[in-house]
Amino acid sequence: MNNFEYVRPRSVTEAIAAASAPGASYLAAGTNLIDLMKGGITHPDRLVDVTHLPGLDRIEHRSDGSLRVGALVRNADLAHDPDFARAYPSVAEALLSGASAQLRNAATVGGNLLQRTRCAYFYDVAGACNKRQPGSGCDARDGENRLHAILGWSEACIATHSSDFCVPLVTLDAVVEIEGRRGRRDIALEDLHRLPGDTPEHDNVLEPGDLIVALRLPPAARSFAAHARYLKVRERTSYAFAIVSAAAALRIEQGRIADARLALGGVAAKPWRARAAEQVLIGATPAVGIYLQAATAALTDAKPSGDNAFKIELARRTIARALTLAAAGTPARVPALPASPFSVLPGVLQHA
Amino acid sequence: MSHSITLTVNGKPREVEIDDTRVTLLDLLRERLHLTGTKKGCDRGQCGACTVHLDGRRINSCLTLALSCDGADVLTIEGVAHGDALHPVQAAFIAHDGFQCGFCTPGQIMSAIGLIQEGQTGDDPERVREAMSGNLCRCGAYAGILEAVLDAQDRLREANQRRSA
Ligand SMILES: Cc1cc2nc3c(=O)[nH]c(=O)nc-3n(C[C@H](O)[C@H](O)[C@H](O)COP(=O)(O)OP(=O)(O)OC[C@H]3O[C@@H](n4cnc5c(N)ncnc54)[C@H](O)[C@@H]3O)c2cc1C
Numbered sequence: 001m002n003n004f005e006y007v008r009p010r011s012v013t014e015a016i017a018a019a020s021a022p023g024a025s026y027l028a029a030g031t032n033l034i035d036l037m038k039g040g041i042t043h044p045d046r047l048v049d050v051t052h053l054p055g056l057d058r059i060e061h062r063s064d065g066s067l068r069v070g071a072l073v074r075n076a077d078l079a080h081d082p083d084f085a086r087a088y089p090s091v092a093e094a095l096l097s098g099a100s101a102q103l104r105n106a107a108t109v110g111g112n113l114l115q116r117t118r119c120a121y122f123y124d125v126a127g128a129c130n131k132r133q134p135g136s137g138c139d140a141r142d143g144e145n146r147l148h149a150i151l152g153w154s155e156a157c158i159a160t161h162s163s164d165f166c167v168p169l170v171t172l173d174a175v176v177e178i179e180g181r182r183g184r185r186d187i188a189l190e191d192l193h194r195l196p197g198d199t200p201e202h203d204n205v206l207e208p209g210d211l212i213v214a215l216r217l218p219p220a221a222r223s224f225a226a227h228a229r230y231l232k233v234r235e236r237t238s239y240a241f242a243i244v245s246a247a248a249a250l251r252i253e254q255g256r257i258a259d260a261r262l263a264l265g266g267v268a269a270k271p272w273r274a275r276a277a278e279q280v281l282i283g284a285t286p287a288v289g290i291y292l293q294a295a296t297a298a299l300t301d302a303k304p305s306g307d308n309a310f311k312i313e314l315a316r317r318t319i320a321r322a323l324t325l326a327a328a329g330t331p332a333r334v335p336a337l338p339a340s341p342f343s344v345l346p347g348v349l350q351h352a
Numbered sequence: 353m354s355h356s357i358t359l360t361v362n363g364k365p366r367e368v369e370i371d372d373t374r375v376t377l378l379d380l381l382r383e384r385l386h387l388t389g390t391k392k393g394c395d396r397g398q399c400g401a402c403t404v405h406l407d408g409r410r411i412n413s414c415l416t417l418a419l420s421c422d423g424a425d426v427l428t429i430e431g432v433a434h435g436d437a438l439h440p441v442q443a444a445f446i447a448h449d450g451f452q453c454g455f456c457t458p459g460q461i462m463s464a465i466g467l468i469q470e471g472q473t474g475d476d477p478e479r480v481r482e483a484m485s486g487n488l489c490r491c492g493a494y495a496g497i498l499e500a501v502l503d504a505q506d507r508l509r510e511a512n513q514r515r516s517a
């Protein structure tokens with residue numbers, strides 16, 4: 001790890017001033033940043049520790065039905081907040097399917113959104129990686145790439161975004177509140193992360209000094225509570241990143257799908273909202289046939305970036321199964337194995 | 353530049369000079385405070401050997417910057433027994449053969465104590481396994497670990513009921 005200066009601001013204004021300097025980086029719980037620094041992948045010369053900032057650790061359920069979550073709320077506290085879990089069950093399930101209990105106790109909302117890719121070549125400082133070192137090439141292209149992107153990738157970078165939390169959040173139109181050098185602004189979570197294009201070194205649209213202060217969900221987000229699930233396929237059933245995941249949320253009225261939301265995780269450099277698939281579902285009667293049609297619509301533009309054509313078929317089946325589970329209804333409690341295809345709920349059809 | 357931080361470790365207030373900003377909570381405990389019960393396995397958040405409680409919650413001390421812990425309350429494996437009387441989770445690990453080499457054990461025990469306090473799993477073995485998945489054991493003592501956690505949870509519950517009766 002490189003040497004760095006440690007700064008602990010007392011206010012958001014102080015934090016922004018300290019983090020606007022070149023080479024500065026915010027530090028939240030550090031579960032991603034300290035790991036990257038230990039590996040020499042990132043080497044900020046100043047860490048601006050936001051964990052002692054007052055007022056950013058609240059979960060506010062507002063009277064208009066919207067929600068505001070401070071950027072420092074810990075992943076575990078959010079997932080276990082009973083009102084939150086009841087209103088946004090797919091988000092709670094996604095949070096509980098990520099990392100381990102210890103990491104979730106530490107990890108913050110802001111840090112989770114901005115965690116960096118798990119591409120093995122990004123982590124290997126001996127190799128070429130355009131994201132880590134612009135212009136150096138991409139060792140993943142001819143390397144172990146079975147877990148890489150199938151949507152939105154470029155010749156320069158085929159990495160995926162690995163957050164579980166973000167996937168159901170984009171289905172619910174989450175908004176990120178930013179405080180920056182020029183004041184406060186909102187960014188739709190769907191627009192926060194960037195596709196790689198020719199500049200994969202920029203993961204997101206934030207500018208130097210930009211601090212995430214909160215995450216908001218609009219009033220309509222809670223209208224999906226009765227039919228919202230997250231499904232995460234991984235190589236072991238706990239403490240592993242997704243190969244492919246899907247968040248499905250439905251509003252079912254009089255036997256028909258009145259509204260539908262769908263997003264994929266582990267397939268692109270950002271949480272992937274599948275709007276074309278949502279249009280296929282709206283107005284239809286919930287049934288496997290229409291789920292598979294929706295999956296086909298979601299994956300029209302999918303193409304392998306390497307040895308990962310299987311992920312397209314896996315994504316298709318994961319979508320159909322997530323929709324099947326969502327239509328069956330949100331369980332009263334998150335299953336013992338959150339978001340796992342192996343968690344069987346009595347009386348619920350698991351397979352599409 | 354050197355920073356001075358204060359924290360409570362196993363009930364004792366400590367003031368520590370930190371001359372290198374890179375020190376993690378794990379290195380602070382092991383190398384500066386000589387509390388070597390907490391183990392360094394992977395040093396990257398992947399194994400759970402370094403699990404301690406920070407302000408009452410189990411976390412990985414290897415990914416926690418020491419400077420960030422200013423004012424915090426830290427509990428390590430050295431602080432859980434009462435004199436010679438083992439903590440019920442420690443006793444249960446012995447009774448159920450919850451270890452072999454013992455390297456992962458301090459982390460397993462701190463994690464199990466945290467799990468019981470969190471109160472999310474009940475007696476469901478699947479939920480306990482899931483909630484312990486952040487602690488790897490190279491010796492594969494998982495069967496004994498699961499039994500120990502379930503048994504210790506029972507005993508703690510009974511002890512609490514007796515106390516409140
Ligand atoms: C072994 C392991 C397994 C994991 N498994 C999973 C998994 O299965 N699923 C999953 O989703 N995640 C997983 N994670 C990742 C984990 O979710 C992230 O490490 C965590 O959410 C990051 O939060 P943090 O508070 O520690 O952020 P930090 O590490 O402190 O920061 C991460 C980044 O965000 C920036 N940042 C933090 N807060 C703010 C803010 N408020 N404003 C602006 N910038 C900010 C930092 O500058 C840094 O660049 C895993 C991590 C580990 C180590």
Ligand code: SF4
Binds near residue numbers: 120130137
């Ligand atoms: S896929 Fe992206 S992150 Fe991975 S090596 Fe290539 S450029 Fe780097």
Ligand code: FES
Binds near residue numbers: 395397398415
């Ligand atoms: S040493 Fe901290 S998780 Fe392995």
Ligand code: FES
Binds near residue numbers: 451
């Ligand atoms: S007892 Fe040896 S690693 Fe767990």
